Amino acid sequence: MQAYNEESQMPRSSDSKPGIGTFSASKIAKLELLTAKELNSEGQNFDYPSNIWSDEDNDKELETIDRDRSEDDAATGRPYWDNKIEYLLAQVGFSVGLSSIWRFPYECLHGGGGSFLLIYVLMLLFVEVPLLLLEMAVGQRMRQGSIGVWKTISPWIGGVGCTSFMACCIVGLYYSALIAWSLFYLSQSFQSPLPWALCPFESNSSNFDPECARTKPTTYFWYQQVLKATDKIEIGGLPVMHLGVSLFVTWLLSCISMVKGLQSARKVRALYSVEVWRRAGNQLFLATGSGFGSFTAISSYMPRSNNCVMDAFAVALLNLVTSVMVTVFVFAIMGHLATQLNEECYLKNAERAMNLVTAGLLPPTLQLPDSGRHDVSSSYPAWLSRLPERVRGELLPHLSNCDLSEQLEQVIAAPRVAIVAFTNVASVFSGSPLWAIIIFMFLVTMGLSTMIGILQGILTPLQDTSSSLRKHPELLTVAVCVLMFLGSLGFATPSGSYYVSLLDDYWAPLSLLCILILENVAMAWIYGARRFLADLIIILGRPISPIYRWLWCFVSPFVLLVLLASTLIHLHLTPIAYLAWNSSTSSEMLRRYPSWAKVLLSVLIGITLLPVPACSFYTLLDMCFLDSRMHSRSTIIFKPEAEEEAPKHCPRLHVGKSPKKMNKKT
Template identity: 60%
Template sequence: MTTVNEDMEAQEEKSQLSVPSTSISLTATTSAYQLVSELPTEESQKFDLLSAQVWSDEDNEDTLETLSKDEPKDGAPHERPIWANKTEYLLAQVGFSVGLSTIWRFPYLCFHNGGGSFIIIYILMMFLVGIPLLFLEMAAGQRMRQGSIGVWKVISPWIGGVGYTSFMVCIIVGLYYSVLMAWNLFYLIQSFQSPLPWLLCPLSQNSSVDSECARTNPTTYFWYRKVLKATDEIEVDGKPLLHLSASVLVIWLIICISMIKGPKSTGKMLYISVLLPYIILFSLLIRSLMMKGAYFGLKNLLAAKVPALYSMEVWRRTGNQLFLSLGPGFGSFTAISSYIPRSNNCIIDAYAVAFLNLLASLTTTVFVFAVMGHLVTDSNEKCYLMNAKKVMDLIIAQVLPPEAHPPDSLYYDPSSIYPKWLNNLPEHIKNRILPNLTECDLSKELNKVMFGPGVVIVTFSDIISLFSGPTFWSIITFLLLVNLGLSTVIGIIQGIITPLQDTFSLREHSKLLTVGVCVPMFLGSLLFVRPSGSYYVNLLDDYWVSLPLFFIVILETIAMAWIYGARRFLTDLNIMMGRPISPIYRWLWCFLSPFVLLVLFLSTLIHLSVKDITYLAWDSRNSNEVTRIYPSWAKALLIFLVIITVLPVPVYFFYTVIIRVVSPVSMIHNTAIITFQPEAKGDSPK
């Protein structure tokens, strides 16, 4: 990097020469020459002047000439790798966004939050908040050509700690997310046998069915007792489980091999890990729609419950799902976009990622509701047949007259014949029958089936058991889940590796850095494969992760819209992409997005403060799932993790204040604005 004096001399020469017609200049946040020449002599005035220059959103007439190469001027590497083509870049963005949260949360939340109303709110928030935030993060990475740490330091040194917070969130999420993948990998391996091990209860030593399994069902027993070997409470601990440790090791080996050569090697893996899940999802969807009772499930899905539209709690849950599903705040969109030429149209990319994420969510939801409709219909038919048998027994016992005899055709089509038969009975006979019958209500049965979100693995295991050829469907289902998790973890680890490469100039040692990240991440993941590990995973995934993500995205929006300047940033993008950007994004970034994010953050914080945080545990004595309250130390751990992840923001803020007061000239030099030349159209990936 050049010295400050050289920068000032160069600036003086530029002011005396006309700018070549082929170069383009972007408005700078601060002019180094202007600040140095007008530096106040009084110490008390230094901070005020510098603060006003940075926080002002007024256009500055001083501009910097474009560089000869499309690279940052702040010490970032001069040869930054790029994605092999636009397809691989989009696959990376979509793969990170469409993860396990898309699959296992959306259907449950949709059912319990108004069905069609939940979908309407979700789509509305996606357009007004989700897509603008994706666009902001993608554009920031593409504009600055750096990871999350470097990007926000350049945009606003005052909020430079946001990048470190994103970095820490990626580390913690990466630790437990790899364990989610390990669970699915273990199921995938177990799927290569017939019958599937979770379809039947195991036999004890005396050749009788295991008593603990007999008191529950085989899928739940296999999950808690064979996979997790779960303890009854989070307080009871144990050593890491060998079979899950081996699965985690395989997962981290796959991640390391996929990323060791940078974006080009990662891109080839993404063709499988991103495209294959969509093929499998549509296969499962078609199969589920062919099942009896699917129509009833879809009817409940599409029925919009108007009161849900006015419920603040429904809006809060929808907002949480939107951000956990799309994935802003991790810094991964920024990192992935930093490897694409600046002329790329990232607005279209943001819409593409959001719509493909929505497509995966809706496809999974339709699939789950169709299967749940089949389960409920099957359960209801059994209820009808049981009631018909009761009526026959009462007729034989001469409690009911022969006129109450159900038709023989009822046994062939109970769903349609039973209601007609019961409704056509004379009123006096019906009044004598009803007290002896069990109520068969499809809606109530559906509520029982969708009572709790549970674990997606157990739900999918139950669904697979309903298909003919369950071994085949089990293999492709868990292959789907493994691939979804893999592409998401690759995006998360990209949010760790890219900032390290840019901050510490480690791009020449990318292979060593990748191994150096994956090895300690694997060791840290072993904390979650202990018998009580799943309870810690639930603690982080259900209660912790949303708070720092909301905090990050709020500060990102404020930094870009109010400190760097939304108008200035849109001007940069106009030049960068060679096309006008709608001014509506300035309004969304400046006003609507920060307001909605702040409401969601505060409502989530209040919700966690006033209500007990709970987890679903295994009660080995009664062989069933029970809801337990997390102990006070677990809540303290939650608070500690929230504080420790957001702490870099105030720390870096005060660091910036001290540096600017003590050595303003140094800070002026370190925060030089990034400039660039527009790329030839041929440089943009096809």
């Protein structure tokens, strides 16, 4: 892979804008040597004197610093992205995944529509962007995965990286099932008519399958042909053959992409209600992917001087634009389906009225005129409103309530609505197989790009923690993909989709909120937001707005803690449930998860968060019994070499020195 020259990326002075020029080495050293008291005193204003931004002094010292940094990177043998475009496509590809399509339209409808969208945008700008910047900047500067990054910042919080690693593993298991579903739909798209467009016939009969006849062909195909769904989560079974094959292909493609290297990750592509805020927050963090450590892993292959502030904004805004565009498309299709269901409801009511008239229970004047059947959506409500109040009162108990909003709620009853929407749109247009191939190829591509990001969040920390694993990256990738494939087979069983719902609806929001709170508090309050902001100014060579300090210290932790509390209260007050298929009535129904599913959920959350106290306890033991070893770890991060005469100061974010350079100094 072509190296991305970090030295050439260092910012140079600007004649027109002296306030954004590069630092000289001596000025950088002065800024680095601020004491912990100066950096953390609340009374100090974070506005540096103008001479800090000057570029008068010694450029030779700055070049020496750059050369030392490049030598450190060369010693680790870590590759770079070939160019910035590939890097951004990898970050966006991971962030803009199936969650933006799978869940966003559902959450938007049930979360208040415009209120949900406004809250989503506000939290995106004031919470998610600072968190993205935090993860990208740390990975980019320290050039390590999640485990190594947080261990280096402080051994006490090293478990945060392990927690992100565990979350990546669990999400990778069930996320591959989403891709497998799309892959199976893609494989079924090469035929005409499409298999979900019509109900199948009964064996040895010319009649349609009665289970399909009682519902929509697309819904029947989803539950009975794709998932082979059982009526309850308690009913198990072996993995469904075609889903197992789709899972194998999913992991095979992911493995091949990872083995080929970094280049394979590119891809083109009610305001006051606590419930609305909870839905918007959970969807935001699930959709963008913060907390998994993948942003940190991908950023670790970029030069340290890369402008990660703009990257964070770009990823967040592209994710938002994609989610909104998909939502508009899904709502248009679902609105069309709801209108069709409403017209069918009108026709059924008209038939019931005619049957009642035929039976002599109602006078003939109550029958809907034949001319009204051609435009039932407008003629039926007008006919019903013209009836006398007494007659209408006698008729209404015999009729169904045909409400367009209720029909819309029915067709958007679960996050799987996107799949049904895409199958419907492929069936409506002429040349439906071609449209189906394009649509599901798009979904598979989006899913695989996110899966590559998830794998990056798994493989990079493993390689950073062991030099032997770095020697055989291909073997490590194959081994991880094989293990993940075997683990994901559980989601290919007839009840596997119910386990996907359990993890995606309940485990993921809780775990991600806990991880993000730990990351935020660790950087803002343990390491120090003021110091971290100063470090970013040094490595980027340009000023950064002090508002990020206040967002990291106060806004983000407060919002995250409120979301966590509201999620826990919601779980306590509302029984956890899932949308299941009822084969006897050919309809969906809400079922409660059994008690053992709640235990499983608690165990998974506990396993995910266990590394945090475990690593802290290990560090405590290490301090008690191996004090000399701990003393050798008190190294410095985010700091260029200063003069030997420089006074001692509080340690900062450390980049490890190569053994060669350490020997030279001794």
